Amino acid sequence: MQYLLMLYADESGWTRMSKAEQERGVAAYAAYTEALSAAGALKGGNRLAPSGSATRVTVADGKTQVLDGPYADTKEQLAGYYLIDVPDLDAALSWAKRNPGASHGIVEVRALWTDPR
Amino acid sequence: MPLNAAVREGEAETKVVAEMVVRRSYGKLVAFLAARTGDVAGAEDALSEAFAAALETWPQQGCPANPEAWLLTVARRKSIDNIRRNARIDDHAELETLPSFPHAAEDSAQIPDRRLALMFACAHPAIEASIRSPLMLQAILGLDAKAIASAFLVSPEAMGKRLVRAKQKIRQAGIPFRVPERAEMPERLAAVLEAIYAAFTEGWSDPLGNDAARSDLTGEALFLAELVNELLPGEPEALGLLALMLHSQARRPARRSAEGEYVPLAQQNQDLWDLAMIRRAESLLVGASKAASVGRYQLEAAIQSAHVERCRTGKANWDAVVHLYDALLALTYSPVVAINRALALGELRGPAAGIAAMPLPANDARLAEYQPYWAARAELLRRSGHAQEARQALEIAIGLAADPAVRRYLEQRRAEFPVE
Numbered sequence: 001m002q003y004l005l006m007l008y009a010d011e012s013g014w015t016r017m018s019k020a021e022q023e024r025g026v027a028a029y030a031a032y033t034e035a036l037s038a039a040g041a042l043k044g045g046n047r048l049a050p051s052g053s054a055t056r057v058t059v060a061d062g063k064t065q066v067l068d069g070p071y072a073d074t075k076e077q078l079a080g081y082y083l084i085d086v087p088d089l090d091a092a093l094s095w096a097k098r099n100p101g102a103s104h105g106i107v108e109v110r111a112l113w114t115d116p117r
Numbered sequence: 118m119p120l121n122a123a124v125r126e127g128e129a130e131t132k133v134v135a136e137m138v139v140r141r142s143y144g145k146l147v148a149f150l151a152a153r154t155g156d157v158a159g160a161e162d163a164l165s166e167a168f169a170a171a172l173e174t175w176p177q178q179g180c181p182a183n184p185e186a187w188l189l190t191v192a193r194r195k196s197i198d199n200i201r202r203n204a205r206i207d208d209h210a211e212l213e214t215l216p217s218f219p220h221a222a223e224d225s226a227q228i229p230d231r232r233l234a235l236m237f238a239c240a241h242p243a244i245e246a247s248i249r250s251p252l253m254l255q256a257i258l259g260l261d262a263k264a265i266a267s268a269f270l271v272s273p274e275a276m277g278k279r280l281v282r283a284k285q286k287i288r289q290a291g292i293p294f295r296v297p298e299r300a301e302m303p304e305r306l307a308a309v310l311e312a313i314y315a316a317f318t319e320g321w322s323d324p325l326g327n328d329a330a331r332s333d334l335t336g337e338a339l340f341l342a343e344l345v346n347e348l349l350p351g352e353p354e355a356l357g358l359l360a361l362m363l364h365s366q367a368r369r370p371a372r373r374s375a376e377g378e379y380v381p382l383a384q385q386n387q388d389l390w391d392l393a394m395i396r397r398a399e400s401l402l403v404g405a406s407k408a409a410s411v412g413r414y415q416l417e418a419a420i421q422s423a424h425v426e427r428c429r430t431g432k433a434n435w436d437a438v439v440h441l442y443d444a445l446l447a448l449t450y451s452p453v454v455a456i457n458r459a460l461a462l463g464e465l466r467g468p469a470a471g472i473a474a475m476p477l478p479a480n481d482a483r484l485a486e487y488q489p490y491w492a493a494r495a496e497l498l499r500r501s502g503h504a505q506e507a508r509q510a511l512e513i514a515i516g517l518a519a520d521p522a523v524r525r526y527l528e529q530r531r532a533e534f535p536v537e
Contacts, residue, residue, distance in 0.1 A: 001291040003291075087293070088291045088292070088293035088295075089241075089243060089290050089291045089292045089293060090292075090293050090295075092291070093242075093243070109290075111289055111290050111291050114289070
């Protein structure tokens with residue numbers, strides 16, 4: 001099954017980190033990505049630009065609305081994602097646990113849509 | 118269609134056989150059908166259609182030699198029908214994921230028992246904790262939402278919806294049907310045992326089963342605890358839980374008088390205790406202790422065992438009881454355990470020591486609304502000569518009592534409480 005691991009984190013944490021800490025952080029993600037890839041579970045993944053750069057679009061009654069900023073105004077923002085292919089939820093959860101993001105934020109694990117039955 | 122409704126329509130004799138098959142095979146068949154697809158609801162639907170078919174054909178053609186295999190074969194056909202009905206034309210890929218089924222003529226012993234894996238799926242950490250117990254009762258034992266709802270004091274509609282959601286989660290999130298590896302076993306097993314114990318304690322609130330509208334789930338919970346021990350032998354905490362439940366069950370008939378009044382342990386008629394059940398609990402506990410891995414349920418069972426021993430021999434063993442509570446408190450930090458420990462300490466070292474050991478509502482606001490806390494306080498205060506405070510605590514306990522028999526018992530205790 002394919003799962004999307006959504007990494008939510010307090011973005012201000014990154015800017016407060018020293019250069020050395022940031023480098024360590026990047027290295028941890030690189031190692032994690034490498035491990036996923038070596039296990040044959042990696043389908044994709046990326047870090048996102050800061051949530052302040054987000055723009056929302058919605059069309060209602062034929063009118064397009066373009067709004068500035070992320071959807072939810074919470075402390076933790078979607079900061080990146082991994083798409084993985086593993087046998088079941090337990091395997092997905094064990095990858096989520098190892099994700100560096102789980103130590104400084106929240107990793108939401110969601111299965112990709114499959115047709116019922 | 119709810120299984121019970123299907124069974125109700127059958128003829129008496131077939132009904133008896135069908136009910137036996139339900140109890141023995143229901144969970145086994147659901148587990149086997151759902152294990153590969155992850156679709157518990159689909160397996161239940163197919164199986165209840167199979168049971169309905171059984172009630173239609175068995176009375177005329179007689180019960181098949183192997184009812185379990187017969188039901189499985191029919192359920193398999195029903196689930197393929199259901200998939201075809203739901204699938205798009207030409208989309209037969211899903212059908213290939215169905216497990217291969219033994220032929221009806223084959224021995225039912227060959228149907229692999231995946232009930233343990235199903236229990237671990239029901240009590241998976243990704244499933245909300247409060248629905249694990251109802252989910253297990255439904256998937257393994259075939260109880261309908263209405264019966265479960267009444268035991269858990271929830272509306273049948275709400276319970277039904279929550280069960281549907283939980284089954285959807287199992288399928289959509291890909292929760293596996295498997296017995297956990299050694300490393301994760303203690304944590305995962307604890308969740309299964311907790312769900313079983315929750316079903317057992319819900320059943321306790323109506324000790325004589327007088328409240329017909331409320332289902333008694335103690336028998337169902339005992340069945341699940343036996344099942345875990347049968348399928349996962351030698352797990353000390355599973356043995357401990359079964360021992361604990363058997364101890365409670367053994368004394369159950371003595372917990373209420375003929376008039377339905379609450380009878381505290383020390384005054385219970387021991388002739389009403391089921392000694393065979395108590396002996397079995399004892400031997401399970403001895404078996405558990407061989408693993409030298411103490412846990413919550415073993416300690417609770419050992420406390421029950423000590424209480425029984427004291428009542429039967431008349432020899433005080435409060436030091437042993439306090440020791441066991443010390444260990445249990447260190448493990449659970451539970452304020453409920455702290456209350457019981459304080460009572461035992463009150464017996465061992467006097468009421469003042471008991472009062473000093475009582476947990477404080479300042480540290481846990483829930484205590485202020487917990488009836489046994491106030492009842493325990495009242496008794497300890499009375500015995501240490503604090504008449505006014507004792508009466509006050511007793512009044513609060515009476516006001517908080519939800520069980521009428523307990524309320525009446527506490528009201529009768531008033532006579533023993535001196536007025537200053």
